[in-house]
Amino acid sequence: MSLTTEPHNTIAGAFGIDIGGSGIKGAPVDLVVGEFSADRVRIPTPKPATPKAVAAAVAELIDSFDLPHEMPVGVTFPAIIQHGVALSAANVDDSWIGTNVEKVIAKATGRRVHAVNDADAAGFAEALYGAARGQEGVVLVVTLGTGIGSCLVVDGTLVPNTELGHLEIDGHDAESRAADSAREREDLSWKEWAERLQRYFSVVEGLFSPDLIVVGGGVSKKHEKFLPLLDLRAPIVPASLFNAAGIVGAAALAARSATAAD
Incomplete structure (x- = not known):
């Protein structure tokens, strides 16, 4: 189990x-x-x-x-x-x-x-009780908000302090272009923002090969506007525990x- x-x-x-x-x-x-x-x-x-x-x-x-x-x-x-x-x-x-x-x-x-x-803490809760409950292997929980928070859980064990929002991608701190605050600040359409998320998640997926990606943050309540636009190997689902x-x-x-x- x-x-x-x-x-x-x-x-x-x-x-x-x-x-x-x-x-x-x-x-x-x-x-x-x-x-x-x-x-x-x-x-x-x-x-x-x-x-x-x-x-x-x-x-x-x-x-x-x-x-x-x-x-x-x-x-x-x-x-x-x-x-x-x-x-x-x-x-x-x-x-x-x-x-x-x-x-x-x-x-x-x-x-x-x-x-x-x-x-x-938030990501571990999603792995134990929320959207990733029962998922074996590598679970990546990413929170999209003012910045990008990340949590990596491997077979129920937390790998702490991953800070994957601060990966440098295409010469930029990732969260400066792909956080929800960037969408709001630059008045991006959902499609335009999804293109940036695609680039971000593709890099992260290439590094960690997660079995499941969970997306949290307040914007995850509108997940139907952007998650279906992403094309990744791993399933990507909205968080369920919220606040x-x-x-x-x-x-x-x-x-x-x-x-x-x-």
């Missing part, structure tokens, strides 16, 4: 938090079905979004729920995350660079914390990390 066919966490529930530039969202997640087990709560991201301020906000959000102390916490963060440490910072304070996200938030909350790049993906993926990865550590 593929690792992605059925969720196999031994922990039944975990808490997921999605830290963004404007808001911090969180909810407990039922890991059997990959759905929120209580309503999501959102609070504004502090300004400036320093480690101390964000960690305090996360603690406030978690304390608004009645959670078992041993419940693992997963945190998505808009940065490259390597072994818990932020190596970049997008839409948060630059003081996060070089900061151990897990340790800072664990200290503020008194809980076991696992941090992950935001695109990786829940980051929280669900962070919770699932936190549970797996906790299980491996025990």
Whole structure:
């Protein structure tokens, strides 16, 4: 059985938090079905979004729920995350660079914390519970928005921090021409944008030979306008979890990390 066919966490529930530039969202997640087990709560991201301020906000959000102390916490963060440490910072304070996200938030909350790049969390959720559930082999999840986020999952294992939106293609940073923001900025027709997506996905497919490509981001709700225009070897399908993906993926990865550590 593929690792992605059925969720196999031994922990039944975990808490997921999605830290963004404007808001911090969180909810407990039922890991059997990959759905929120209580309503999501959102609070504004502090300004400036320093480690101390964000960690305090996360603690406030978690304390608004009645959670078992041993419940693992997963945190998505808009940065490259390597072994818990932020190596970049997008839409948060630059003081996060070089900061151990897990340790800072664990200290503020008194809980076991696992941090992950935001695109990786959302993509992992799609592989485990969403549009790629049950797919063996290589799954590529690409989010088209202001930029291009990417997530690579191989037989249920996340390959972190792929950052495939920043591939150089035809002399350009890929997301500068193929992100949804480029479509809007240049007022491209769906056909014109699809031509750029074709070039982007052809390069990525040549590098990774995915068995399935999943496309997320808000524009994926209009997938019928551009996905049928693409000609690739791999099937390409829209994401299904939408705004829940980051929280669900962070919770699932936190549970797996906790299980491996025990």
